[in-house]
Amino acid sequence: EVQLVESGGGLVQPGGSLRLSCVASGFTFTTSWMDWVRQAPGKGLVWVSRINSDGSSTSYADSVKGRFTISRDNAKSTVYLQLNNLRAEDTAVYYCRVWVADKRDDYWGQGTLATVSS
Amino acid sequence: EIVMTQSPATLSVSPGERATLSCRASQSITSRLLWYQQKPGQAPRLLIYGASTRATGIPARFTGSGSGTEFTLTISSLQSEDFAVYYCLQYNNWPFTFGQGTKVEIK
Numbered sequence: 001e002v003q004l005v006e007s008g009g010g011l012v013q014p015g016g017s018l019r020l021s022c023v024a025s026g027f028t029f030t031t032s033w034m035d036w037v038r039q040a041p042g043k044g045l046v047w048v049s050r051i052n053s054d055g056s057s058t059s060y061a062d063s064v065k066g067r068f069t070i071s072r073d074n075a076k077s078t079v080y081l082q083l084n085n086l087r088a089e090d091t092a093v094y095y096c097r098v099w100v101a102d103k104r105d106d107y108w109g110q111g112t113l114a115t116v117s118s
Numbered sequence: 119e120i121v122m123t124q125s126p127a128t129l130s131v132s133p134g135e136r137a138t139l140s141c142r143a144s145q146s147i148t149s150r151l152l153w154y155q156q157k158p159g160q161a162p163r164l165l166i167y168g169a170s171t172r173a174t175g176i177p178a179r180f181t182g183s184g185s186g187t188e189f190t191l192t193i194s195s196l197q198s199e200d201f202a203v204y205y206c207l208q209y210n211n212w213p214f215t216f217g218q219g220t221k222v223e224i225k
Binding site: 044045046047050059060061062095103104105106108109110111 | 152161173205212
């Protein structure tokens with residue numbers, strides 16, 4: 001069974017930082033691209049970042065470029081999202097997501113809430 | 119950035135009726151489109167990939183069609199569990215972009 005379990009969310013002041021983690025299991029993590037998607041309260045979905053299977057290539061939405069960093073540890077089957085210089089508009093549930101090719105399906109974690117407020 | 123525009127924003131439908139949701143891309147995305155269903159408090163659930171292929175376990179009442187810039191999700195006979203918000207997503211160009219969503223509500 002594919003599982004993605006996020007953690008690391010919480011309340012942080014504007015300008016602060018958070019590190020989100022997503023632990024994966026049930027599929028071949030080392031060959032899978034991983035994504036982070038966020039959803040502000042009551043709003044739609046926004047693709048935030050993507051990382052390739054070995055971590056050598058990353059992409060970011062313009063709204064987070066230069067502030068967020070995606071990384072992965074294949075030995076721990078974990079993908080990270082470092083959130084720096086946080087703004088109120090970064091308040092959202094952050095989901096980890098993966099397309100598993102041999103299952104022809106995608107999988108999402110339960111999400112972790114990051115709240116940026118003074 | 120490719121802009122995805124969904125219409126209508128809200129669709130009021132009676133159970134058993136057909137629902138037709140539209141998604142338009144600001145430039146061609148070939149068939150690189152996903153459809154998701156999201157219910158309150160839940161992560162999105164993949165319905166359709168490649169614009170027209172149903173994901174694993176998705177009932178046949180969900181049909182995706184279109185290519186290029188115009189796409190449609192049709193739910194042939196709405197069941198109670200289908201009332202939710204539906205999003206399209208293009209994955210042809212980075213950044214991947216979602217539509218703003220269509221809420222399907224009970225009439």
